[in-house]
Amino acid sequence: MIDFEDELKKFQPILEVDDAEDAIYNIDAPDLTELIGKIVEEVSDK
Amino acid sequence: MKCYKCGATLAKGSRCPQCGVDVALYKKSIAMSNAYYNAGLSKAKVRDLSGAVESLKMSVTINKNNIEARNLLGLVYCEMGNVVEALSEWVVSKNLKTENNPAGTYIKQIQSNQNKFEQITIGIKKYNLSLNYAREGSYDMAVIQLKKVVAQNPKLIKAQLLLALLYIKDGEWNKARKPLAMVLRTDRNNTLAQLYMREIEEELQLKKKDGVFSSKKSKVEDKKELNGNDVIIPRSSYREPTNGAITVINILLGVIIGAGLIWFLITPARYKGLSAEYNNSLKEYSEQLSERSGEITTLNNELERVKEQKAELEERLGAVSGDNGSNKLLTDIINAANRYLAKDKVGAAEAVLAIDVTQLPTDDAKKLHSTLLSATRTEAASDLYKQGKAKYDSSSYAEAAELFARAYKCDSTKAETAYYAAKSYDSINNTSEAKKYFKYIVDEFKTSGYYAEADAYVKSH
Structure with a gap:
C-alpha cells in the first residue's frame, strides 16, 4: 500500500530558468580525478 | 589521454613522460568514468532514462571533463522534460570544450524555438506550483494544474508521476493508469511508475473480487417479502423498435423536420436581418447624398453671389477705366x-x-x-x-x-x-x-x- 505523504516527499521541484546560474556553478565543482590528483600531489610532496 | 598536470599525451606507463607525475590512479578514474558512460549509453538506448541518468551522473562526478557523458546526460534530461538541467549540462560542456562540441548545437536548437521553450518553462513553473498545492493539502488545485501541464508537456515525467499519485490517493485507479503509461513509454524502467502501476493493479484485482461478492450479496438482498403497504406497478408493454430500417427512416424524418424548421424559422429571420442591414446601408447612403446635395446648393449660392460681386466690381472698374471712364x-x-x-x-x-x-x-x-x-x-x-x-x-x-x-x-x-x-x-x-x-x-x-x-x-x- 502506497503512503501518499512518504511518496510526496520524494518529489522535488524542477529547476527553473532563474535557478540555472546556480546549477551551473554547482556542476563546476571539483570531480574525483581532480581530488585524486591533489591527494597524489600531497603524498608526493611529503 | 592527457596528463592532468602538464597536458602531455600519456603513454602506457604509470608516470607522465613529460612531468613525471604518478598517473596510475588518474588513469583508473578516467577508465571508471568511461565505464559509467558506456553503461549510461546502453540504458539510454533502451529508454531506461532513470538508469541512464544515474550512470551518467556518476561518470561526470568521476571525471567532469567527460564531454560525451555530459552531453548525453543533457539529452536524457531534455527527454525527461528537465530542460533547464539539460541546458546547464550543455553550457558546462561548451565551457570545457568550445570547439567541435555538439552541446553548442543543442543549445542553439533550444534557443531557436522560443515558443516551445516558453511553453516548457511555464510547464515547469506550474508543476512546481502544483507540488506546493499538494504539500499544502490543496489536492484539487494540484490536479487541475497538473492536467494543464501534462497536456502541454506529456514528457514531463515528474508531473505525470505526481498526477498519478494524486489520482491514487483519491482511489481513481483507472485515471491514474494513463499518466503512468505515458511515463513508462518515455522512461521504460522508471521505478516510481512501475511501483504505482503495480499498486493500481493490486487494488483493481481486490476491487474486482469485492465486486463479485458484493453483486451476489445484492441479488440475495433484493428479494424481500411484500407487505400490505407495497404498491405493485405493472411493467409497461412498450418496447423500442429494434429494426434498422425504422431507425434510418426516423433519422431521415428528423433531418427533414430539421431542414423545415431552418427554412421556415431561421431563414426569414436571417433574410430580415440582411434586409435590415441593406436598409440601414441605403439610409446611410441617402443621408450622405442629401448632405452632399445640400453642400452643392450652398456652393452654388456662393458662386452666384461671387459672380454678382464680380460684375459689380467690373462695373466700377469700367466706370474708372472703361470707354466712358x-x-x-x-x-x-x-x-x-x-x-x-x-x-x-x-x-x-x-x-x-x-x-x-x-x-x-x-x-x-x-x-x-x-x-x-x-x-x-x-x-x-x-x-x-x-x-x-x-x-x-x-x-x-x-x-x-x-x-x-x-x-x-x-x-x-x-x-x-x-x-x-x-x-x-x-x-x-x-x-x-x-x-x-x-x-x-x-x-x-x-x-x-x-x-x-x-x-x-x-x-x-
Whole structure:
C-alpha cells in the first residue's frame, strides 16, 4: 500500500530558468580525478 | 589521454613522460568514468532514462571533463522534460570544450524555438506550483494544474508521476493508469511508475473480487417479502423498435423536420436581418447624398453671389477705366490739348467735341475742355468747309459730304455748311442724310436763302 505523504516527499521541484546560474556553478565543482590528483600531489610532496 | 598536470599525451606507463607525475590512479578514474558512460549509453538506448541518468551522473562526478557523458546526460534530461538541467549540462560542456562540441548545437536548437521553450518553462513553473498545492493539502488545485501541464508537456515525467499519485490517493485507479503509461513509454524502467502501476493493479484485482461478492450479496438482498403497504406497478408493454430500417427512416424524418424548421424559422429571420442591414446601408447612403446635395446648393449660392460681386466690381472698374471712364476722359482731353499745341486745330476741335464734358471728373478738366473748344471750333469749321467746298467743286461728293458734316459738327451756326452737306449727300443718293441736313436748314435757318429748296426737299422725301 502506497503512503501518499512518504511518496510526496520524494518529489522535488524542477529547476527553473532563474535557478540555472546556480546549477551551473554547482556542476563546476571539483570531480574525483581532480581530488585524486591533489591527494597524489600531497603524498608526493611529503 | 592527457596528463592532468602538464597536458602531455600519456603513454602506457604509470608516470607522465613529460612531468613525471604518478598517473596510475588518474588513469583508473578516467577508465571508471568511461565505464559509467558506456553503461549510461546502453540504458539510454533502451529508454531506461532513470538508469541512464544515474550512470551518467556518476561518470561526470568521476571525471567532469567527460564531454560525451555530459552531453548525453543533457539529452536524457531534455527527454525527461528537465530542460533547464539539460541546458546547464550543455553550457558546462561548451565551457570545457568550445570547439567541435555538439552541446553548442543543442543549445542553439533550444534557443531557436522560443515558443516551445516558453511553453516548457511555464510547464515547469506550474508543476512546481502544483507540488506546493499538494504539500499544502490543496489536492484539487494540484490536479487541475497538473492536467494543464501534462497536456502541454506529456514528457514531463515528474508531473505525470505526481498526477498519478494524486489520482491514487483519491482511489481513481483507472485515471491514474494513463499518466503512468505515458511515463513508462518515455522512461521504460522508471521505478516510481512501475511501483504505482503495480499498486493500481493490486487494488483493481481486490476491487474486482469485492465486486463479485458484493453483486451476489445484492441479488440475495433484493428479494424481500411484500407487505400490505407495497404498491405493485405493472411493467409497461412498450418496447423500442429494434429494426434498422425504422431507425434510418426516423433519422431521415428528423433531418427533414430539421431542414423545415431552418427554412421556415431561421431563414426569414436571417433574410430580415440582411434586409435590415441593406436598409440601414441605403439610409446611410441617402443621408450622405442629401448632405452632399445640400453642400452643392450652398456652393452654388456662393458662386452666384461671387459672380454678382464680380460684375459689380467690373462695373466700377469700367466706370474708372472703361470707354466712358474718368481715366479715359482725362486721357482724351490731354490728347486734344496736345493736338492743339501741335497746331492741329481741326484734330483738337474734333477730339474735344468727342468728349462729353458732363462726364469729366474735375472742374479743371471741364475748364480745359471749354478753352480748347472755343479756341479751335470756328477755325476748324472754316478749314473743313473750305476743304469740303473744294471737293464739291471737283465733284468728289462723298468726300465733300464727310467734310461738310465735320464742319457742321464743329460749327452748327453756318447755314451754307448744312446746305452743301445736304447737296453732297443727295449727289451720292444718300437721301436720309441729305434730308437730315435740309431739315436742319428748315428748323434753324428759316430766313436763309436755302430755306425754300430745303423745305421742298424735305416735303418730297
